[in-house]
Amino acid sequence: MSTLTPRVVIVSRRSELDELLARHGTRGAAAFFLRQRGRDLAEVDERHQALRAALTEVGAAVPGDWRRGHVERADLPRFLFAPEDVVVAVGPDGLVANVAKYLDGQPVIGVDPEPGRNAGVLVRHRPGAVAGLLRSPFATEERTMVAARLDDGQELYGLNEIYVGHHGHQSARYVLGVPGADTVASSMTPSSAGSSVGSTVAAGGRERQSSSGLIVGTGTGATGWCASIALTRASAPGAPAPQDPRLCWFVREAWPSPATGVSLVAGVLDGRDELELTSESERLVVFADGVEADALELSWGQRVRIGVAGRRLRLV
Structure with missing residues (x-):
């Protein structure tokens, strides 16, 4: 002591x-x-x-x-x-x-x-x-936090949310892995031309996507950025409470194409569940709570896992 x-x-x-x-x-x-x-x-x-x-x-x-x-x-x-x-x-x-x-x-x-x-x-x-x-x-009141861990050992924590996307907020290309999502592997998604294209979700809940970014939020952050996204989604997942060891996540503006899917665009992470994102862009960034100046970077082929953090905010 x-x-x-x-x-x-x-x-x-x-x-x-x-x-x-x-x-x-x-x-x-x-x-x-x-x-x-x-x-x-x-x-x-x-x-x-x-x-x-x-x-x-x-x-x-x-x-x-x-x-x-x-x-x-x-x-x-x-x-x-x-x-x-x-x-x-x-x-x-x-x-x-x-x-x-x-x-x-x-x-x-x-x-x-x-x-x-x-x-x-x-x-x-x-x-x-x-x-x-x-x-x-x-x-004190303990509030859940979110953590991002790169495959090279770097870590980043957030109280509200963590964002992963293109450093210039353009389209980001990546493969998203979602726990327990293999049931949507055979789904079909409408293309922009009005026809249908097969979903790029593979068994085990992995999908190649092109979007304007992934956001993973806590119950504290669920009234902010995540809430603005949820308002536009008819089937948005319910937001966790600030103390709940759960996270909500959203993919922004996923683009359907023959090579990219839109089946895995929102959900909830419980307990030890994690999202896994593998970059297929030369430079993606990971930042927390809107502080872009303090960001981690993903190069092509790098992976980041995002889930409930082991630490919590102790708010008096």
Whole structure:
């Protein structure tokens, strides 16, 4: 057991005002840019001040004998979290998802700097509540995560979803393997010309596809990207709950042709079940929770397996 005092790591992202000043240089230039788009610098500045105030209050809540750290979202791939860390994410719900992929059991306190503006699903606490939370035993809710594992040993984790597709979001070509899907091996799919072509599903549930990507989501992410896809599918699988050890998956815009099929386009993964995707494109990418800058790459013939992660988010 570690004898180190806990370290509170505050995670934040740059405000819109910070981004505008980095791009335009001065407040006057930023104000002019916003006016051209029907917006007011005062509103952006108000949100900036709310974030600053929340960070100040959270920082003051850290006990004096505890260690502390601060990392911005853009630097998360290069930050090393320790087992004894307590993570405080100050920002929108998506910030918790951004940091979750880099953690392995550390508790996360989500703090909403703008109550009423964020959904508050993952950032459940006000800044003033942090002092009491840090001084009390943590009651946490464990949320299922999704993991992608390449055949060369690289791994990637996500709280909401993992995407596999072409790096330029063009058509991706691959072979998809789905557990328990061999019953659809003889199905027929309509071609774009109105005739029917035999499905390319082989025994054992493997299908050669051309699509705009595969998305595998958790119960937490089922209300986001996966939900927007499910709305367009008459027979979409039911979404799992955030704590369920299940995943839902969707293939986007699968293209039917004599060489590619559309039989395996959605489903649910239970327990230890995994999807297997073998690349037939020169460069496919795998990224989690919309962070394309931190992606794994698949070359021709490489395989990736996607399933329920062994780790979970511990949300306070």
